[in-house]
């Protein structure tokens with residue numbers, strides 16, 4: 279695979295224009311799912327083809343690109359998407375959230391607040407938040423257009439009746455600018471409050487052929503009940519490596535005796551903190567850290 | 570008195586085939602109208618036209634709306650019609666699976682209409698659901714069970730609770746006792762009669778079971794081949810049928 283074998287960022291210009299039109303429409307109607315003609319990408323569905331097409335449509339040659347999968351830059355999925363654009367667009371890549379101009383993500387929002395000159399692109403498996411209870415696409419589109427969202431609360435009601443609390447921990451439904459109910463993709467609900475941010479957020483679902491968007495500073499409200507209010511919860515622990523108390527944590531079993539380690543799911547956030555001298559309960563100062 | 574529903578010359582065709590044609594009647598608040606007729610006579614077609622599920626090809630269906638009095642629901646815009654469908658109207662289907670969410674608990678099924686009109690307090694929703702399960706004789710401890718774990722009669726009672734919870738002013742029912750055992754039917758009928766009286770419900774009930782209309786309906790409409798052939802007070806029509814077809818229907822020969 280050589281750079282010259284492809285148009286910039288793999289997709290032809292006409293396709294990118296079509297995707298950009300869908301993105302602009304999405305930005306004009308925050309939270310509304312815009313249909314688009316998803317293209318075959320040289321990777322299977324479920325590997326972020328929706329996000330990849332959106333990234334391809336927004337990238338320009340002087341962009342700096344970052345990819346995270348569940349917060350980490352070094353997973354197979356993240357690495358292969360980053361390499362893909364390194365090759366097909368020749369853009370600079372980085373792990374550093376602050377240096378990236380376009381960040382493609384699966385299942386997380388970076389801990390560091392994003393800026394107005396950054397774009398966050400989400401990979402979305404199932405864009406339709408009503409799908410789990412209403413299988414008909416015709417009906418769900420009608421529900422959106424008529425703002426018939428009672429069903430969303432039925433889902434939360436079921437959660438409470440079965441678990442005593444709203445157990446939905448990922449893809450927690452939100453209402454955008456008091457209008458469209460939207461699936462924020464399977465980010466942990468801890469990330470929901472960050473959905474109102476300075477950066478542009480774009481959501482791409484490849485298999486389902488939908489794009490939606492949140493312009494900067496969009497009001498995004500997590501659905502709940504008066505007596506069971508939304509809570510952006512995380513493990514009640516500090517990061518064992520960097521000591522952060524405000525970041526979303528992954529829990530690792532570290533030995534056969536059931537020893538556990540909590541660490542930031544945002545690997546860049548964690549390593550940046552450690553480089554700045556923060557040390558967690560099980561961490562070692564960064565200079566001696568072989569990893 | 571303003572009729573609650575004013576049906577004027579409603580017709581519906583499926584291509585060249587008649588679904589129902591030229592049906593007119595008024596329904597007054599608190600009245601229960603029965604519609605009987607053999608299979609294929611157009612009962613369900615008519616009911617679906619009245620409830621906004623099917624667009625009639627001709628005619629008007631005027632409903633006495635809370636805000637603006639009589640409004641033609643055929644020409645009103647879809648959001649308004651769907652709003653009526655989840656507030657002032659209720660629809661009880663013959664098959665519970667068409668009227669229930671089978672993958673949602675009984676409590677969630679009853680609570681859905683409350684949440685659809687803005688209820689956002691879990692405790693209140695649950696209390697109301699519990700109360701309604703009691704009113705349709707479903708034990709409170711079944712509230713978190715899914716309807717698939719219920720008997721046919723229970724499913725039908727749950728469907729009724731789910732529909733009545735928001736205090737609709739007009740209830741459409743298509744064969745609500747169809748497909749149930751006779752003893753189960755009797756219990757359901759009893760329950761429905763109690764609710765109709767207690768809540769002063771207005772209802773349109775489609776059935777081909779004359780026992781159902783005898784018990785529930787104040788007035789009766791007899792259909793054949795898409796036409797209304799006879800209409801009148803239930804007792805009068807059943808005890809002294811005028812039309813030949815009604816006479817046949819009432820005679821034991823046609824009773825199933």
Ligand SMILES: Nc1ncnc2c1ncn2[C@@H]1O[C@H](COP(=O)(O)OP(=O)(O)OP(=O)(O)O)[C@@H](O)[C@H]1O
Nearest residue numbers: 583586587588607608609610611612613614615777
């Ligand atoms: N979707 C449809 N497409 C074509 N024809 C239809 C359709 N639905 C009903 N019909 C026809 O319209 C006529 C009236 O049918 P309808 O279902 O209203 O009768 P019904 O009185 O409810 O019968 P049943 O007692 O069997 O439920 C019948 O001739 C039927 O075959």
Ligand SMILES: [Mg+2]
Nearest residue numbers: 612613614743
């Ligand atoms: Mg029928």
Ligand SMILES: [Zn+2]
Nearest residue numbers: 517520542548
């Ligand atoms: Zn950390």
